[in-house]
Amino acid sequence: MQSAGVSDAVPEEHVRAAALQWLTEVTFDGTVTVTRDQLTNDFSVEGVRFPLVDAGRGIRRPRGWSTALSILTAVPKGSRGPVYDDAEGPDGYHRYKLRRDARGAAENDGLRAAMAKQTPLIWFYGLAPSVYQAIFPVYLMAEEHELSQFVMAVTEEQRRLWPTESRFEEALRRYLLTTTRRRLHQPVFAYQVMQAYSTRCAVCSLGHRELLDAAHITPDADEAGAAVVTNGLALCKIHHAAYDRHILGIRPDYTVEIHHRLLEEIDGPMLRHGLQDHHGRPLMTIPTARTERPDPDRLRQRYALFRAT
Structure with a gap:
């Protein structure tokens, strides 16, 4: 049986497709966070609740399935936020650890089956306790047995260009590193900025999250464009576009x-x-909090560009 109350007649690939579609709608294509309560209670199949995560487990392999459905990385206890550098290999691909206890053997096998079939997985990436960014689809590309972990592609470019070092140039590898890190770091940055600004536009105070962006003061393409709250502004999409095109400027005051x-x-x-x-x-x-307010030096440099345009 797949999950309590869900008919065996529903193929797992259909449930997976429905879950991906549901997440696309709920998260506005991966731009809005989800809570553990949503992931546990809000998705249903044939009118029956179908959890997308398991309590106390990082791997969700529904009963009766050949492959896993989702993986989860929680924020460590006592941490102020997620840690991502320790999960990234020198090749720019992320790693996901196997469960080392006997109870997790079937879940690990579900990951191996997903890797063999190149089945899309959902990665719930912790931003705060019980708050996650849904990154999907992701794919497992290889298993590093000696380190008890899988190599994971989090962008389609990474998936197509595996393996890395032996097959493509350094410039392309750097590009993949940049785009992959942006995909992971941007949600963390956005979550922290929205928290700091109480999910309201700094300019007009609009409070609809789906219409808000976490804008960089120093652009993220710049070496100094760190994904930190003091380099961010919560802006509605109109004011974000105006800010990026130097139609709207913000002075250091x-x-x-x-x-x-x-x-x-x-x-x-x-x-x-x-x-x-x-x-x-x-x-x-x-x-x-003063420690979360826009950095005046960054605002000054950006304002100078606005004045020069």
């Missing part, structure tokens, strides 16, 4: 400026109320 050419335009209510009315006004939302 947290005052908003709109480019003069837009101030002179006459258009519709979006231009007037969405941009022009914010000119010369302070940010509507800033973090309560």
Whole structure:
């Protein structure tokens, strides 16, 4: 039996596809976090609850399945956030540890079967206790027996270009490292920024998470563009786009400026109320904790680019 109350007539690949579709909708294609309660209670098959994670286990292999469905990395107890460097190999591929107890043997076999079949898995990556970023699909590419771990591809590019060092140039390897780290670090950064700004746009205080982005002050493509809260701003998608295109600037004293050419335009209510009315006004939302507020030096450098545009 697959899971309590779910018919054996439902193939596991159909359940997997439904789970991936459900996660796509719930997380807005992987951009919004999910809680353990959601993963345990909110997904159903044929009207029957079907948990996507198991209590106390990092590998979810539903009863009767040949392959695993999901893997989970929890935030260590006492830690302020996730640790990702220790899970990344020198080749840029992440590693996932096998269970070493006898109880986990069947779960490990479920991972081996998923690797052999190249079955897509879901990785629930812990950002805080019981809060996860869903990264999907991911694929297991190899097993490192001596280290009791699997090699995992978290982007389609990684999957297609496995193995690494022997087959592609250093420039491409660096590119894969960058894109993979961005995929993992950006959710952590976004979660921390949204927490700091109480899930509200710094400029207009819009509070709908699906319409908000964690914007970098110093761009993440820049060597100094660290994914830290003080290099971030919670911005709605309109103000994020305006900020990235130097239509909107933010001074080191947290005052908003709109480019003069837009101030002179006459258009519709979006231009007037969405941009022009914010000119010369302070940010509507800033973090309560001073240690989480935007770095004035970063704001100064970014504001200089705005003024020069």
